Amino acid sequence: MPKVSSVIVPYAxxxxxxxxxxxFPEPERTHWTRYARxxxxxxxxxxxxxxxxxxxxxxxxAVPVHESGEAFVxxxxxxxxxxxxxxxxxxxxxxxxxxxxxxxxxxxxxxxEVVRAQxxxxxxxxxxxxxxxxxxxxxxxxxxxxxWFVLFTDEERVYEKGTGESAPVLRYRTPxxxxxxxxxxxxxxxxxxxxxxxxxxxxxDVGRWLEEFHPRSLVELDYGxxxxxxxxxxxxGDHSAADVAEGIEALRVGDxxxxxxxxxxxxxxxxxxxxxxxxx
Numbered sequence: 001m002p003k004v005s006s007v008i009v010p011y012a013x014x015x016x017x018x019x020x021x022x023x024f025p026e027p028e029r030t031h032w033t034r035y036a037r038x039x040x041x042x043x044x045x046x047x048x049x050x051x052x053x054x055x056x057x058x059x060x061x062a063v064p065v066h067e068s069g070e071a072f073v074x075x076x077x078x079x080x081x082x083x084x085x086x087x088x089x090x091x092x093x094x095x096x097x098x099x100x101x102x103x104x105x106x107x108x109x110x111x112x113e114v115v116r117a118q119x120x121x122x123x124x125x126x127x128x129x130x131x132x133x134x135x136x137x138x139x140x141x142x143x144x145x146x147x148w149f150v151l152f153t154d155e156e157r158v159y160e161k162g163t164g165e166s167a168p169v170l171r172y173r174t175p176x177x178x179x180x181x182x183x184x185x186x187x188x189x190x191x192x193x194x195x196x197x198x199x200x201x202x203x204x205d206v207g208r209w210l211e212e213f214h215p216r217s218l219v220e221l222d223y224g225x226x227x228x229x230x231x232x233x234x235x236x237g238d239h240s241a242a243d244v245a246e247g248i249e250a251l252r253v254g255d256x257x258x259x260x261x262x263x264x265x266x267x268x269x270x271x272x273x274x275x276x277x278x279x280x
Contacts, residue, residue: 015138018081023214062119063091092123147202150186151179154242176217183207193251
């Protein structure tokens with residue numbers, strides 16, 4: 001049997017915000033400064049494995065008892081940026097959404113109602129003392145929401161094929177000011193082209209979330225474990241951010257045919273992922 005540390009947990013993608021150290025008050029700033037020097041910082045797969053491991057006991061642990069002191073670290077132009085995991089807060093928020101994603105029988109098997117009810121009460125008490133708390137990480141399963149791609153350009157795309165010892169990587173990273181500007185431009189174009197829709201709603205939600213962070217932050221879209229569900233060669237040819245940008249620009253100039261072609265490429269590209277999700 002392989003060690004737990006060697007098992008890749010697939011399906012999850014991430015939208016992360018990395019804030020500069022100056023954005024954190026003391027003593028948290030000192031904690032992250034020391035943390036960034038660690039040579040053994042965990043990966044996103046380690047984060048997901050720990051969350052899944054909490055579901056194994058009986059009864060399962062729906063939300064971690066203590067908040068995580070871990071984070072992702074990025075450096076740009078000599079400035080350290082920190083993206084705290086905040087797994088406890090994200091666990092509470094994800095738990096509230098499970099009822100919409102899973103059939104009741106499955107939900108009961110994974111997390112009995114008594115466990116969910118206790119977690120909801122704990123969250124309510126916690127929110128009374130932390131009304132302004134927000135996560136630095138958003139997670140999606142079996143997809144990358146289209147509104148996430150609006151924040152990036154194809155030039156910011158990083159793709160690494162991976163080797164026998166390392167997994168492939170596909171991610172985008174951009175300064176916060178660019179992400180906010182593209183969000184605003186995308187919303188303006190979409191609202192002029194259509195009355196409403198899930199893309200507009202999702203982009204509005206992401207835009208409000210981005211406003212919560214330091215203006216010199218970094219924003220990252222990471223395909224995470226989803227790279228393990230995609231066919232060979234799929235990742236190398238995946239330029240979804242470019243297709244979304246092309247579609248929005250076509251809407252802006254009133255070229256419905258070009259917008260439809262860009263959307264068609266997106267639908268075709270992600271069909272394989274939808275098929276895998278349905279099979280599971």
